[in-house]
Amino acid sequence: xxxxxxxxxxxxxxxxxxxxxxxxxxxxxxxxxxxxxxxxxxxxxxxxxxxxxxxxxxxxxxxxxxxxxxxxxxxxxxxxxxxxxxxxxxxxxxxxxxxxxxxxxxxxxxxxxxxxxxxxxxxxxxxxxxxxxxxxxxxxxxxxxxxxxxxxxxxxxxxxxxxxxxxxxxxxxxxxxxxxxxxxxxxxxxxxxxxxxxxxxxxxxxxxxxxxxxxxxxxxxxx
Amino acid sequence: xxxxxxxxxxxxxxxxxxxxxxxxxxxxxxxxxxxxxxxxxxxxxxxxxxxxxxxxxxxxxxxxxxxxxxxxxxxxxxxxxxxxxxxxxxxxxxxxxxxxxxxxxxxxxxxxxxxxxxxxxxxxxxxxxxxxxxxxxxxxxxxxxxxxxxxxxxxxxxxxxxxxxxxxxxxxxxxxxxxxxxxxxxxxxxxxxxxxxxxxxxxxxxxxxxxxxxxxxxxxxxx
Amino acid sequence: xxxxxxxxxxxxxxxxxxxxxxxxxxxxxxxxxxxxxxxxxxxxxxxxxxxxxxxxxxxxxxxxxxxxxxxxxxxxxxxxxxxxxxxxxxxxxxxxxxxxxxxxxxxxxxxxxxxxxxxxxxxxxxxxxxxxxxxxxxxxxxxxxxxxxxxxxxxxxxxxxxxxxxxxxxxxxxxxxxxxxxxxxxxxxxxxxxxxxxxxxxxxxxxxxxxxxxxxxxxxxxx
Amino acid sequence: xxxxxxxxxxxxxxxxxxxxxxxxxxxxxxxxxxxxxxxxxxxxxxxxxxxxxxxxxxxxxxxxxxxxxxxxxxxxxxxxxxxxxxxxxxxxxxxxxxxxxxxxxxxxxxxxxxxxxxxxxxxxxxxxxxxxxxxxxxxxxxxxxxxxxxxxxxxxxxxxxxxxxxxxxxxxxxxxxxxxxxxxxxxxxxxxxxxxxxxxxxxxxxxxxxxxxxxxxxxxxxx
Numbered sequence: 001x002x003x004x005x006x007x008x009x010x011x012x013x014x015x016x017x018x019x020x021x022x023x024x025x026x027x028x029x030x031x032x033x034x035x036x037x038x039x040x041x042x043x044x045x046x047x048x049x050x051x052x053x054x055x056x057x058x059x060x061x062x063x064x065x066x067x068x069x070x071x072x073x074x075x076x077x078x079x080x081x082x083x084x085x086x087x088x089x090x091x092x093x094x095x096x097x098x099x100x101x102x103x104x105x106x107x108x109x110x111x112x113x114x115x116x117x118x119x120x121x122x123x124x125x126x127x128x129x130x131x132x133x134x135x136x137x138x139x140x141x142x143x144x145x146x147x148x149x150x151x152x153x154x155x156x157x158x159x160x161x162x163x164x165x166x167x168x169x170x171x172x173x174x175x176x177x178x179x180x181x182x183x184x185x186x187x188x189x190x191x192x193x194x195x196x197x198x199x200x201x202x203x204x205x206x207x208x209x210x211x212x213x214x215x216x217x218x219x220x221x222x223x
Numbered sequence: 224x225x226x227x228x229x230x231x232x233x234x235x236x237x238x239x240x241x242x243x244x245x246x247x248x249x250x251x252x253x254x255x256x257x258x259x260x261x262x263x264x265x266x267x268x269x270x271x272x273x274x275x276x277x278x279x280x281x282x283x284x285x286x287x288x289x290x291x292x293x294x295x296x297x298x299x300x301x302x303x304x305x306x307x308x309x310x311x312x313x314x315x316x317x318x319x320x321x322x323x324x325x326x327x328x329x330x331x332x333x334x335x336x337x338x339x340x341x342x343x344x345x346x347x348x349x350x351x352x353x354x355x356x357x358x359x360x361x362x363x364x365x366x367x368x369x370x371x372x373x374x375x376x377x378x379x380x381x382x383x384x385x386x387x388x389x390x391x392x393x394x395x396x397x398x399x400x401x402x403x404x405x406x407x408x409x410x411x412x413x414x415x416x417x418x419x420x421x422x423x424x425x426x427x428x429x430x431x432x433x434x435x436x437x438x439x440x441x442x443x444x445x446x
Numbered sequence: 447x448x449x450x451x452x453x454x455x456x457x458x459x460x461x462x463x464x465x466x467x468x469x470x471x472x473x474x475x476x477x478x479x480x481x482x483x484x485x486x487x488x489x490x491x492x493x494x495x496x497x498x499x500x501x502x503x504x505x506x507x508x509x510x511x512x513x514x515x516x517x518x519x520x521x522x523x524x525x526x527x528x529x530x531x532x533x534x535x536x537x538x539x540x541x542x543x544x545x546x547x548x549x550x551x552x553x554x555x556x557x558x559x560x561x562x563x564x565x566x567x568x569x570x571x572x573x574x575x576x577x578x579x580x581x582x583x584x585x586x587x588x589x590x591x592x593x594x595x596x597x598x599x600x601x602x603x604x605x606x607x608x609x610x611x612x613x614x615x616x617x618x619x620x621x622x623x624x625x626x627x628x629x630x631x632x633x634x635x636x637x638x639x640x641x642x643x644x645x646x647x648x649x650x651x652x653x654x655x656x657x658x659x660x661x662x663x664x665x666x667x668x669x
Numbered sequence: 670x671x672x673x674x675x676x677x678x679x680x681x682x683x684x685x686x687x688x689x690x691x692x693x694x695x696x697x698x699x700x701x702x703x704x705x706x707x708x709x710x711x712x713x714x715x716x717x718x719x720x721x722x723x724x725x726x727x728x729x730x731x732x733x734x735x736x737x738x739x740x741x742x743x744x745x746x747x748x749x750x751x752x753x754x755x756x757x758x759x760x761x762x763x764x765x766x767x768x769x770x771x772x773x774x775x776x777x778x779x780x781x782x783x784x785x786x787x788x789x790x791x792x793x794x795x796x797x798x799x800x801x802x803x804x805x806x807x808x809x810x811x812x813x814x815x816x817x818x819x820x821x822x823x824x825x826x827x828x829x830x831x832x833x834x835x836x837x838x839x840x841x842x843x844x845x846x847x848x849x850x851x852x853x854x855x856x857x858x859x860x861x862x863x864x865x866x867x868x869x870x871x872x873x874x875x876x877x878x879x880x881x882x883x884x885x886x887x888x889x890x891x892x
Binding site for chain 4: 457459460461462465466467490492493494495496497498509510511515517518519520521522523524525527528529530531532538541542543544649650
Binding site: 047052071076078081085204 | 236242295298307426
């Protein structure tokens, strides 16, 4: 499976609005906006929710985490084959709330590729984005921790982060860059795309919103 | 939900025979043996498989892992509320392949209790079993790493591990102890119970067996 | 070597006032107060400073960290034999800024004992203090993270933490308990001892003070 | 300080022959070989041994580990300023026995640079060496784990690892590459240099040798 560009990925995290039965409701909303707009929307759910959500909606479902282990004696691991069997099309890796040892990250990206899972690798800053690019994941999302969950807009307050990441990543390879934090409005989305991003990784702005549907319609309207 | 004693818990790990579609097959076999014998059998599956397996079978389903996080901004975590919503009745914690920081373990046991999930905490040795007992989990499984996946029988080669763990744990509280490694035959099961264990945590002996059903029938025959 | 009770342990952390040449100055001040008062004072310095400080002063020097590894192929580890050879008499373990996996902590305490290093194990709360007690370290310091570096006094605001820890630990064994956070004044020290603590683990109150000598004289005056 | 090329770095690890008083003996031997041959030799010692060894010998002393923390409230950390104050000229980072989270590694390299410490970053394979190069450390040592401590010679059995690493790293920047495992003989050293390496990171071959002096003379003879 491929993800259409530009893309909006909604990271459900473990917000109470984003897990279990609530994940089902939110996933349906995301699917509805996709169906009505034909814009590319994917969702990232907890490992435990992958199966039910992948069975529920037609839009692409990613896991929020994957371990690099191969099938075997690894109690508690979330492995690629198991995600595939449960309907995931890809996985986030190295989110700022879930960062990886460098060797583990390299192996996880390889494992995802071998199992035909799309890898969306997060990076804290331009330097880490460039390093991650050498591992040739499918997507890189830049998400400065100081912007996560906050009120600062990356495209107006820190436009150089997006531009710099796009330039650094494209020196290494042709890997789409997502803007992973600090996107609050459709103007932020527009600006991000102008700066070279090919999509957005959003979380609280949608998941914690009193009207996720409205937010989603707005955000994808500039795609 | 409570688990009946004595109990056999089958840890599916991430063996290829224990994940995804194969997890369904194996779960059905475990259920069948339970239905025919009325002996207590529970299963421990990957976080990603909890939902499908809990929806499939009537025997208790545990997750192999749980994080101590509360609902919130914790990308990739496996949290208690999400496991409950997906049908888990409990969780393994601190398996020797997935060991926890002491403060994280204490919080995870508390979180499981708060969410009415049964906690089955593994311990490498008698000393760690005693320490874990002070956190008052629902079960403690002692599993010396040197016996995991090997050919040595804990009840004949190391009977003092079971007896010593039972004694150390019961000094602290009335917590059932499971024998978590080195059980190969029904004689091992019998001996374990005689030494004070109230159940067995099994993995490769069932999951990797060419005839899991036969092994299960044998093992629970001495319950 | 034994540590005299009641004891004040000063944790130098990696404050700029507590490392390298500044560690030497501060260590001399601690030694001076000990020599003038004959009260028991020990200090806890970075692994890299152990050698120079142990060679400089006559009061007991602890490392702030130790790994459980035995001599061998463990690049970067801080091992017991190496600390002993460099003059440490003991080590902190499991400080709230440096927490250990439960199995690693158990092994580290054993390794310290085998190498005749005094183990001072920190615990976040009463529950963890009790668990740690089952490993029989030489000292347990209770340090609720919410009090570390803050302005709340543990002996007035949370006296039940000290009393509860002392009771929980003494159920398991005869291990001296230190009050490890929230001690601001000599009244706090006095109250801590009345509540059953046999010493104090202090850091910023001394290390970041404009007059560490004065603070130390005050604190030990109630011993 | 700069390290002369080509260079032999001896990693003392925590072998009993490489810590404490034995570290002094071994450091003197390394210094002697340097003084007699004028070939570039540096040594990498435990954090706890840095001070005594840096005070003892005139050859460059590196720490085996450094944390990325700044001065502050970081009990147990090995920080750059403290290493500098104790006489280290640099530090190993990310040794295969001590691997780093990708964000931690990036910050540690930055911290080393800011404090004028030489960073020698280890990498398991070509891909990780390339990623690490984007962080612009002073040296990269490639050390496939399967060769560490074993009998296989990297230059004869896996020459493509050295050549491939040199090529991948030099695409990113002008960073000297060291051959970090599988060097057994002076022929291996020679071959490594021919393949583009500018030095060698050795451990057991020297530290565990019955005659480290002889081994060192042989190894540097081809420089």
